[in-house]
Amino acid sequence: MQWETVIGLEIHAQLATKSKIFSGTSTAFGAEPNTQANVVDLGLPGALPVLNAEAVRLAVKFGLALDAKINRRSIFARKNYFYPDLPKGYQISQMDLPIVAQGEVHVVMDDGTQKTVGLTRAHLEEDAGKSLHEDFHGLTGIDLNRAGTPLLEIVSEPDMRSAKEAVAYAKTIHSLVRYLGMCDGNMQEGSFRVDANVSVRPKGQVEFGTRAEVKNVNSFRFLERAINFEVERQIDVLESGRKVVQETRLYDPDRDETRSMRSKEEAHDYRYFPDPDLLPVVLDEAFIESVRMGLPELPQAKKQRFIEQFGLSAYDANFLTSERELADFFESTLKAGGCEAKLCANWVMGDFSAALNKAGLDLAHSPVNAEMLGGLMKRIADNTLSGKLAKDVFEAMWAGEGDADAIIEKKGLKQITDEGAIAAIVDEALAQFPEQVAEFRSGKDKVFGFLVGQVMKAAKGKANPAQLNAVLKQRLES
C-alpha cells in the first residue's frame, strides 16, 4: 500500500524579553538554581501575575510578519495540572482567544519549490521550571529559574507531507523569529523547541490517521530523523494489522528512535478556564501600527531585493537571506569591498562559510569581520590579488595576521600586472626551455600546458594569470 505522511508542528519559541512574562525577574540563562525566582515565580500564596508588555509586542510582531490575524482581544487561561516544577499547579497560557490566529507560512524547499503551511494560531504562555533528576540521590531537584519565561507557542495546520517539508517549515519559522529579534533560536538551550504531530494514512484517504506527538527534538537533523523513524514505525504497525495509539513519544537521538511517554488514557483534563487574575489583552490599532512600523525587512522581501538589486541568483539570494546576520554580513562586506555582488556572494557562501563551519563558529564569533572580508574583495576586484593568492590572504586573515592590505604588504603578495615585468618573466622562463618552445612552434599544441606551468612557476603565482597567458601566447606565436 502507498502511505501518505501527515505532519503538524508545535513550536515553542522563547521570547527574548529581559524579564519574565508575569514578573520582573530576569530571564538570563545559566544562573544558579532558584536565584531567578521571586514570589510570583515561586507561586507563593497571594502572589499575582502582571503581564509583560514586551512579550505582547513580540507576539504581535510575529503575527504581523506573517500577515496573520491579530486578535484585538485575547484571553489568558489557566491550564491546570500538578507537577513539581509547575509552581502554581497551573500554567498560564491562552486557549479560546490566542493573540495570533490564522495565517499562512510560505516555505521554500531546497529545490526551489514553494509550499504553503497553514498557521493555526500562536499564543503566549509561561514556561515551567526544570526537574533535575541527577545528583540528588534518588530525589528530584527543582529549579524555578525558567518558570515564567515567556514563550510563543506557534501551532501549524497538519499541512506537511514529509520530514523534509517539516524541516523546511521549522527552518522558515526559525529564521523568521531570529530576523524579528524575538527569539535567539538556540535549540540546544531549549529556546526553540519543536514538537511534531505525526500520522500516516493510505494515499488518497481524506481522514487523518491516528497521530503521535513526538517531543524532545533539539536539532533540525533530529527532527527529520525522528519524523522518519516515526513514519516507518507507524507504517509497520498498520501493515502488521495493528492500530496506532494516540500518545506522546520521546525521541532518543542516541538510539535514533521514538519511545512512548504517555498514552491518551493518561492524558490530563487540563480544565482550562479564563485566568481571573489577568485582564483580557486589548490591542488598539495605533499599537499594532507602531509594531508594524518597527518590522525589519523580512526574509522573502530581502531575498527579492538581493535578486533585483544585486543580480544574484535565486539560490544565492536564498542562501544569503536564510539568516538575518548572514544577510547583514553580506551587505556589509559588499559595501566595504565595493566589488561585484557575485564575487562577494561566492566568497561569503564559499570560503568564508566553509571556514566558519570548520571552526564550528557562528558569525558573531568569526575572526574575520565584514570590513576585513570587504578589504580582501577590494584587492581581488582591483586585480591586486589572484584567486589563489586571495585564498592565502584569507587564511592569513583568519589566523589573525591582520587585514588584507597588511598581509599583502608583509608577504609581498602583490599581483604583478605591469606588462613589461610580466614579459620579462615569460622571456626568462622560455629561455630555459628552447626545445619545448621549438616543439610548440612545430605544431605540437600539447606542450603549451607545460609551458604555462613553467611560466606560472617562475612568476610564483604573483602574475595576473590572464595577462601572463596573453604574453605567453604572443611570444610563442611571434
Next chain:
Amino acid sequence: MSDLHCKTLTELRGILDSKQISAQELAQHFIRRIQAHDSTLNSFISVTEDAGLLAAQRADEKIAAGQAGALTGIPVAHKDIFCTMGVKTSCGSRMLDNFIAPYNASVVERLNQADTVMLGKTNMDEFAMGSTSESSYYGATKNPWDTQAVPGGSSGGSAAAIAAGLTPIATGTDTGGSIRQPAAYCGITGLKPTYGRVSRFGMIAYASSLDQGGPMARSAEDCALLLNVMAGFDARDSTSSEQASEDYTAQLNLDLTGLKIGLPREYFGAGLDVGVAQAIDAAISELRKLGAEVREVSLPNSELAIPAYYVIAPAEASSNLSRFDGVRFGHRCDAPKDLTDLYERSRAEGFGDEVKRRIMIGTYALSSGYYDAYYLKAQRVRRLIADDFQRVLSEVDVIMGPVTPSVAPNLGESLKDPVAMYLSDIYTVPVNLAGLPAISIPVGFAHNRPVGLQVIGKAFAESRLLNIAHRFQQATDWHRQTPPAFK
C-alpha cells in the same frame, strides 16, 4: 483611661497627639485585653506583641516629631489571609500552619507605611471558605454578644475582635459576604469595596474574580479612615482599578435629603426572620427621617446568585489552591512513597472538609464535558445579576436590605447542613458577582443578637455608602453598643 477600646479613631488620634498616652501604652492596652479575653473568643491566630510594640515605639517617635498621620500609632489586626512578612500567615489552615510569609501584602505594606501598629492576625474560616469561622484549623471563634453563637465568617476573627474591643480596627476580605456578614452578626461596621478598589496582592486567593479586601471597624467614620489607606491602584495587581481613590472622609457629613433608596422585594421575602425584618424597617424609617426617599425595586435574578456563586467560586478556588501541593511550602506529609503520594496525603492532611468540598465542586465544574453546563452558564447568570443591579442603580442611588436572613446561628448548627449555611449568604453574594461596593451597619437586635443593614452602591460609590452610614450613626447609637461581657 480604661475605656480606650471604646474610642473612635478620631478620639484616639486626639489622645495620642496630645500625648495623654503613648502609642506603646495604647498597644499594651489592647494586648492586655487580648490576653484577658481571647481565650474565650479565639479571635486571634497569632498575637504579634513584640513587633507591635516596636511599631508603636516608631509611631511615638513620629508623633513626638509632629509627623503623625491619621493612623499613626493606631492598633490594627489583620485577617490571617494577608501575607505579613516574618509572621505566620496561615489562612486558617493546617496547610499553612508552618508558613512564615516572606513578603507583605500590599494592604499590610500600606498600613505599615501609615504607621499603624499590628496587634496580630485574626481567625477565619479556612481559606475564607465558610460563613461562621468554624472551619478554621485553629478552632471556632465565638461571638462576643453571645459565646454560644458564631461570629459569622469568614472574617469572623476580625469582627469578633472589634466587637469585643480587642482592636479598634481590622482588615477583612469579602468574596461572598465575608466582611458584611460577620460585621452584621457582631454588630460592627464593615465595608466591601468595589472589586479592584483594594489591591489583592499578597491576599491569599480564594475566588480571584470575587475576592475584595476591605475595612472593618465600629463606625463608618473609622472605616473611611482605614479605607483611605487601604484603597488605591497597585501595579502588582492587574485587576486593581486605575481610578484614583478619594478621601473617604470628605463626604461623610453630606445631607441625605433626596437620597433615593431602592428596597428589592426579593430581599424581603420568604425566609427573612421577622425580628431581622423589624430592625431593618426601623432603620429605613430612621433614614426617611433623615430625608431619604424609599421605593420598592426588583432584582429578579437574585435567586440564581447562590447556585452561580457555588460554581464560580469553587471553580476558581480549585485552581487557586493547586499551589498547596507540599512541594515548596506549607504542609508536607511524612515519608511520601512517591510524587502522587506526596500530593495526595499532603493535601488530604492539610485541607479541612469545607475546603475539600469546594475543591471537588470546582474541579468537577471545570471538567471537560461539564464546563459549558456549569462554569459558562454560571458566568452568564453572573452577567444577568450584574445587569439587574445596573438597571436598578440607574433609578435609585442605593439599594438597601438585610445583610442576612437571620441573626447569628449557634455554634455547630451550620456544620450539620452546609447548604443551609450557603443560603445564609443570599443577600450578600449577588453584590460580589456584580463587583459592587456594599456596607454593613449595625441597626439593632433580634433574639438578643445584632442585626446588620446592607447598603449597596454603584461602582466606586464608597464615599456615598460611608456618608449614608455615618449620617445614620450620627442619628443612632447601635454602633456604640458593646457586648456586656467585654466592657
